[in-house]
Amino acid sequence: MTKPSKLTFVGGKPVLVPYDQVERTDNDQAYNQARDANQTKYIKFYHSALWAHKREAIKQRDLELCQRCGMELELVDHIVPSKDDWEDRLNDDNLQGLCNACHRLKTKREWIKHHKGANRYMTITVVCGLPSSGKTTYVRKHQTKHDLIYDYDSLMQSLTGLPSHSKNFDVHDYIILFFEQMLRKLKSEQTFDNVWIIQTYPDERIDSLLSPYHHVNHILIDVDKQTCIDRLNNDKRLNSSLISVFNEFETKNFTNFKRVTE
Numbered sequence: 146m147t148k149p150s151k152l153t154f155v156g157g158k159p160v161l162v163p164y165d166q167v168e169r170t171d172n173d174q175a176y177n178q179a180r181d182a183n184q185t186k187y188i189k190f191y192h193s194a195l196w197a198h199k200r201e202a203i204k205q206r207d208l209e210l211c212q213r214c215g216m217e218l219e220l221v222d223h224i225v226p227s228k229d230d231w232e233d234r235l236n237d238d239n240l241q242g243l244c245n246a247c248h249r250l251k252t253k254r255e256w257i258k259h260h261k262g263a264n265r266y267m268t269i270t271v272v273c274g275l276p277s278s279g280k281t282t283y284v285r286k287h288q289t290k291h292d293l294i295y296d297y298d299s300l301m302q303s304l305t306g307l308p309s310h311s312k313n314f315d316v317h318d319y320i321i322l323f324f325e326q327m328l329r330k331l332k333s334e335q336t337f338d339n340v341w342i343i344q345t346y347p348d349e350r351i352d353s354l355l356s357p358y359h360h361v362n363h364i365l366i367d368v369d370k371q372t373c374i375d376r377l378n379n380d381k382r383l384n385s386s387l388i389s390v391f392n393e394f395e396t397k398n399f400t401n402f403k404r405v406t407e
């Protein structure tokens with residue numbers, strides 16, 4: 146009986162070799178070299194005095210408590226893993242104290258997401274426009290079933306109970322904190338079909354934080370000022386803080402935005 150054989154690539158050519166023969170292909174070599182170089186980089190970093198020092202500082206900042214469950218802190222974790230975001234490996238905002246149990250859970254979730262999300266292609270769309278121009282309506286019309294919608298005004302409303310487009314500056318800080326963490330997390334993820342960012346004005350930080358990783362679309366709901374004012378008047382929603390929003394809006398630059406009229 147002939148020995149079973151397998152098809153493999155040697156020097157770029159397909160050849161049949163005995164099934165138990167181990168061939169080092171060109172691909173393996175390149176892969177192994179890249180892996181070794183990367184591993185050396187990680188090992189060096191995790192053994193560095195810089196990291197030891199940073200870890201101690203984060204432990205103290207987090208009062209030796211796990212930031213998820215409040216039990217005793219056992220390790221310092223990168224919120225976005227350093228293999229996905231090497232730049233932010235020493236950024237305080239990207240570090241948190243965790244207990245072992247919470248860390249295991251987080252790692253497991255990351256693994257599942259990474260493997261499930263491998264075939265996804267996520268689009269990020271920033272939707273700007275005057276108050277009452279129809280930003281939310283536009284997103285409702287175009288969203289698909291697994292989307293993330295960040296809507297500044299609706300967050301402000303649900304966190305304060307204030308009427309729409311009113312602003313509480315202390316709550317604003319919290320929403321921005323969430324926004325920055327969200328952008329940081331989106332860097333390494335393909336979790337959603339679409340991410341919609343709804344806000345009145347453009348925000349350069351979105352582009353600087355995301356553009357190396359994702360394609361970002363810009364949409365401006367192009368409805369004239371008078372129409373928006375009439376709509377707000379009809380709904381008895383026009384107030385003095387909105388007037389300053391209208392004025393501020395005119396100073397913004399929308400050159401890289403695609404204008405749509407809804």
Ligand SMILES: [Zn+2]
Nearest residue numbers: 211214244247
């Ligand atoms: Zn914990």
